[in-house]
Amino acid sequence: RKEVEQDPGPFNVPEGATVAFNCTYSNSASQSFFWYRQDCRKEPKLLMSVYSSGNEDGRFTAQLNRASQYISLLIRDSKLSDSATYLCVVNTGSARQLTFGSGTQLTVLP
Amino acid sequence: DVKVTQSSRYLVKRTGEKVFLECVQDMDHENMFWYRQDPGLGLRLIYFSYDVKMKEKGDIPEGYSVSREKKERFSLILESASTNQTSMYLCASSQREEGELFFGEGSRLTVL
Numbered sequence: 001r002k003e004v005e006q007d008p009g010p011f012n013v014p015e016g017a018t019v020a021f022n023c024t025y026s027n028s029a030s031q032s033f034f035w036y037r038q039d040c041r042k043e044p045k046l047l048m049s050v051y052s053s054g055n056e057d058g059r060f061t062a063q064l065n066r067a068s069q070y071i072s073l074l075i076r077d078s079k080l081s082d083s084a085t086y087l088c089v090v091n092t093g094s095a096r097q098l099t100f101g102s103g104t105q106l107t108v109l110p
Numbered sequence: 111d112v113k114v115t116q117s118s119r120y121l122v123k124r125t126g127e128k129v130f131l132e133c134v135q136d137m138d139h140e141n142m143f144w145y146r147q148d149p150g151l152g153l154r155l156i157y158f159s160y161d162v163k164m165k166e167k168g169d170i171p172e173g174y175s176v177s178r179e180k181k182e183r184f185s186l187i188l189e190s191a192s193t194n195q196t197s198m199y200l201c202a203s204s205q206r207e208e209g210e211l212f213f214g215e216g217s218r219l220t221v222l
Contacts, residue, residue, distance in 0.1 A: 004152070008150070036211075042215065042216075043200060043213035043214060043215050043216055044153070044200075044211075044213050045213070046210045046211070087152070087153070098155070098211070099152075100145075100152040100153040100154075101152055102149075102150050102151060102152035103152065
Protein backbone atom coordinates (compact mmCIF):
# COMPACT_ATOMS: atom_id res chain seq x y z
CA ARG A 1 0.00 0.00 0.00
CA LYS A 2 1.33 3.44 -0.90
CA GLU A 3 1.98 5.82 1.98
CA VAL A 4 -0.08 8.55 0.36
CA GLU A 5 -2.78 7.65 -2.14
CA GLN A 6 -4.78 9.84 -4.46
CA ASP A 7 -7.25 9.08 -7.19
CA PRO A 8 -5.30 10.05 -10.31
CA GLY A 9 -8.43 11.12 -12.17
CA PRO A 10 -8.78 12.77 -14.56
CA PHE A 11 -11.66 14.75 -13.16
CA ASN A 12 -13.35 16.66 -15.98
CA VAL A 13 -15.87 19.16 -14.65
CA PRO A 14 -17.78 22.09 -16.16
CA GLU A 15 -17.04 25.65 -15.14
CA GLY A 16 -18.88 26.57 -11.99
CA ALA A 17 -19.02 23.03 -10.64
CA THR A 18 -17.94 21.96 -7.20
CA VAL A 19 -15.33 19.22 -7.10
CA ALA A 20 -13.72 17.38 -4.22
CA PHE A 21 -10.57 15.29 -3.98
CA ASN A 22 -9.57 12.93 -1.22
CA CYS A 23 -6.16 11.75 -0.20
CA THR A 24 -5.51 8.90 2.22
CA TYR A 25 -2.34 8.39 4.21
CA SER A 26 -1.12 5.29 5.98
CA ASN A 27 1.17 6.65 8.70
CA SER A 28 -0.85 7.58 11.76
CA ALA A 29 2.14 9.58 13.07
CA SER A 30 1.76 12.08 10.23
CA GLN A 31 1.89 15.58 11.61
CA SER A 32 1.24 18.10 8.90
CA PHE A 33 -0.55 18.11 5.60
CA PHE A 34 -0.55 20.22 2.49
CA TRP A 35 -2.06 20.57 -0.94
CA TYR A 36 0.24 21.65 -3.76
CA ARG A 37 -0.87 22.60 -7.24
CA GLN A 38 1.15 21.71 -10.33
CA ASP A 39 0.29 23.18 -13.72
CA CYS A 40 1.22 21.25 -16.84
CA ARG A 41 5.00 21.27 -17.36
CA LYS A 42 5.48 23.53 -14.36
CA GLU A 43 6.78 23.14 -10.83
CA PRO A 44 4.54 22.39 -7.85
CA LYS A 45 3.45 25.36 -5.76
CA LEU A 46 1.86 25.41 -2.33
CA LEU A 47 -1.90 25.82 -2.55
CA MET A 48 -2.72 25.53 1.14
CA SER A 49 -1.78 23.88 4.38
CA VAL A 50 -4.38 21.66 6.02
CA TYR A 51 -5.16 22.29 9.66
CA SER A 52 -6.95 20.03 12.11
CA SER A 53 -9.90 22.35 12.31
CA GLY A 54 -10.19 22.65 8.57
CA ASN A 55 -9.41 25.82 6.68
CA GLU A 56 -10.75 27.84 3.82
CA ASP A 57 -9.10 30.14 1.31
CA GLY A 58 -11.59 31.72 -1.02
CA ARG A 59 -13.14 28.97 -3.14
CA PHE A 60 -10.87 26.30 -1.66
CA THR A 61 -11.57 24.34 1.51
CA ALA A 62 -9.22 21.78 3.02
CA GLN A 63 -10.16 19.33 5.73
CA LEU A 64 -8.35 16.72 7.78
CA ASN A 65 -9.88 13.58 9.22
CA ARG A 66 -7.30 11.99 11.52
CA ALA A 67 -9.53 9.12 12.58
CA SER A 68 -9.95 7.92 9.00
CA GLN A 69 -6.56 9.20 7.91
CA TYR A 70 -7.53 11.28 4.96
CA ILE A 71 -7.45 14.87 3.85
CA SER A 72 -9.74 16.50 1.35
CA LEU A 73 -9.76 19.49 -0.95
CA LEU A 74 -13.01 21.08 -2.07
CA ILE A 75 -13.08 23.57 -4.93
CA ARG A 76 -16.25 25.58 -5.37
CA ASP A 77 -17.30 27.50 -8.48
CA SER A 78 -14.52 25.95 -10.58
CA LYS A 79 -12.67 28.19 -13.01
CA LEU A 80 -10.85 27.24 -16.18
CA SER A 81 -7.66 28.36 -14.44
CA ASP A 82 -8.15 25.69 -11.77
CA SER A 83 -7.15 23.05 -14.33
CA ALA A 84 -4.01 21.47 -12.89
CA THR A 85 -2.74 18.47 -10.98
CA TYR A 86 -3.30 18.64 -7.23
CA LEU A 87 -0.69 16.95 -5.07
CA CYS A 88 -1.37 15.78 -1.55
CA VAL A 89 1.67 16.06 0.73
CA VAL A 90 2.05 14.50 4.16
CA ASN A 91 4.81 15.21 6.68
CA THR A 92 5.68 12.59 9.28
CA GLY A 93 8.08 14.68 11.25
CA SER A 94 10.88 16.41 9.43
CA ALA A 95 11.73 18.07 6.16
CA ARG A 96 13.07 14.84 4.73
CA GLN A 97 9.91 12.99 5.72
CA LEU A 98 7.57 14.66 3.28
CA THR A 99 5.66 12.16 1.21
CA PHE A 100 3.95 13.24 -1.98
CA GLY A 101 0.92 11.64 -3.53
CA SER A 102 1.09 11.06 -7.27
CA GLY A 103 -1.52 13.73 -7.88
CA THR A 104 -5.10 14.16 -9.06
CA GLN A 105 -5.60 15.73 -12.45
CA LEU A 106 -8.41 18.25 -12.80
CA THR A 107 -9.65 19.71 -16.06
CA VAL A 108 -12.32 22.41 -15.92
CA LEU A 109 -14.24 22.58 -19.16
CA PRO A 110 -15.90 25.70 -20.65
CA ASP B 111 9.93 37.32 -5.27
CA VAL B 112 11.37 33.97 -4.25
CA LYS B 113 13.41 32.17 -6.83
CA VAL B 114 14.85 28.70 -7.26
CA THR B 115 16.76 28.37 -10.51
CA GLN B 116 17.78 25.11 -12.12
CA SER B 117 20.59 25.32 -14.62
CA SER B 118 19.14 23.21 -17.41
CA ARG B 119 15.52 22.69 -18.40
CA TYR B 120 16.21 19.88 -20.84
CA LEU B 121 19.19 17.55 -21.14
CA VAL B 122 19.90 14.52 -23.28
CA LYS B 123 22.80 12.32 -22.19
CA ARG B 124 24.18 8.94 -23.11
CA THR B 125 24.43 5.94 -20.81
CA GLY B 126 27.59 6.14 -18.71
CA GLU B 127 28.01 9.91 -18.96
CA LYS B 128 28.46 12.03 -15.86
CA VAL B 129 25.65 14.51 -15.36
CA PHE B 130 25.57 17.64 -13.23
CA LEU B 131 22.31 19.33 -12.31
CA GLU B 132 22.68 22.64 -10.53
CA CYS B 133 20.23 24.52 -8.40
CA VAL B 134 20.51 28.01 -6.93
CA GLN B 135 18.12 29.72 -4.51
CA ASP B 136 18.11 33.39 -3.60
CA MET B 137 16.06 33.18 -0.40
CA ASP B 138 18.85 32.33 2.07
CA HIS B 139 17.04 29.09 2.89
CA GLU B 140 18.71 26.50 5.10
CA ASN B 141 17.12 23.45 3.53
CA MET B 142 17.49 22.27 -0.03
CA PHE B 143 16.16 19.16 -1.72
CA TRP B 144 16.44 17.12 -4.88
CA TYR B 145 13.40 15.15 -6.01
CA ARG B 146 12.61 13.16 -9.08
CA GLN B 147 9.09 13.01 -10.48
CA ASP B 148 7.83 10.09 -12.52
CA PRO B 149 4.28 9.40 -13.76
CA GLY B 150 2.24 7.48 -11.22
CA LEU B 151 5.00 7.61 -8.60
CA GLY B 152 4.80 11.18 -7.41
CA LEU B 153 7.81 13.09 -6.18
CA ARG B 154 10.49 11.00 -4.51
CA LEU B 155 13.28 12.48 -2.41
CA ILE B 156 16.79 11.76 -3.62
CA TYR B 157 18.85 13.87 -1.21
CA PHE B 158 18.31 16.60 1.30
CA SER B 159 20.71 19.21 2.71
CA TYR B 160 20.05 21.20 5.88
CA ASP B 161 23.27 23.22 5.86
CA VAL B 162 26.43 23.83 3.89
CA LYS B 163 28.36 20.57 3.42
CA MET B 164 25.59 18.66 5.24
CA LYS B 165 23.48 16.12 3.43
CA GLU B 166 21.12 13.26 4.12
CA LYS B 167 19.99 10.47 1.89
CA GLY B 168 16.40 10.48 0.84
CA ASP B 169 14.31 7.57 -0.30
CA ILE B 170 16.14 6.83 -3.57
CA PRO B 171 19.80 7.96 -3.31
CA GLU B 172 21.31 5.06 -5.25
CA GLY B 173 23.15 6.25 -8.34
CA TYR B 174 23.22 9.87 -7.19
CA SER B 175 25.45 12.13 -5.14
CA VAL B 176 25.13 15.76 -4.11
CA SER B 177 27.27 18.72 -3.25
CA ARG B 178 26.52 21.80 -1.20
CA GLU B 179 29.58 23.99 -0.93
CA LYS B 180 27.64 27.25 -0.62
CA LYS B 181 24.34 27.90 1.08
CA GLU B 182 22.59 29.01 -2.06
CA ARG B 183 23.75 26.19 -4.34
CA PHE B 184 22.87 22.49 -4.31
CA SER B 185 24.12 20.21 -7.06
CA LEU B 186 22.94 16.75 -8.04
CA ILE B 187 25.47 14.45 -9.69
CA LEU B 188 24.83 11.30 -11.65
CA GLU B 189 28.24 9.64 -11.76
CA SER B 190 27.30 7.26 -14.57
CA ALA B 191 23.90 7.95 -16.06
CA SER B 192 21.61 5.02 -16.79
CA THR B 193 18.38 4.83 -18.78
CA ASN B 194 16.33 4.33 -15.60
CA GLN B 195 17.43 7.79 -14.49
CA THR B 196 15.44 9.37 -17.29
CA SER B 197 13.08 11.58 -15.34
CA MET B 198 12.04 15.08 -14.30
CA TYR B 199 14.34 16.39 -11.56
CA LEU B 200 13.03 19.06 -9.23
CA CYS B 201 15.09 21.12 -6.81
CA ALA B 202 13.38 22.78 -3.86
CA SER B 203 14.27 24.88 -0.85
CA SER B 204 12.57 25.74 2.42
CA GLN B 205 13.35 27.97 5.38
CA ARG B 206 11.89 25.79 8.11
CA GLU B 207 11.72 22.03 8.54
CA GLU B 208 7.96 21.99 8.04
CA GLY B 209 7.87 25.08 5.89
CA GLU B 210 6.64 25.67 2.40
CA LEU B 211 8.75 24.14 -0.33
CA PHE B 212 9.74 26.41 -3.21
CA PHE B 213 10.52 24.50 -6.35
CA GLY B 214 12.60 25.23 -9.40
CA GLU B 215 11.07 24.75 -12.83
CA GLY B 216 12.60 21.30 -13.17
CA SER B 217 15.21 19.64 -15.35
CA ARG B 218 13.95 16.99 -17.73
CA LEU B 219 16.74 14.48 -18.25
CA THR B 220 16.69 11.85 -20.98
CA VAL B 221 19.36 9.16 -20.89
CA LEU B 222 19.78 7.27 -24.15
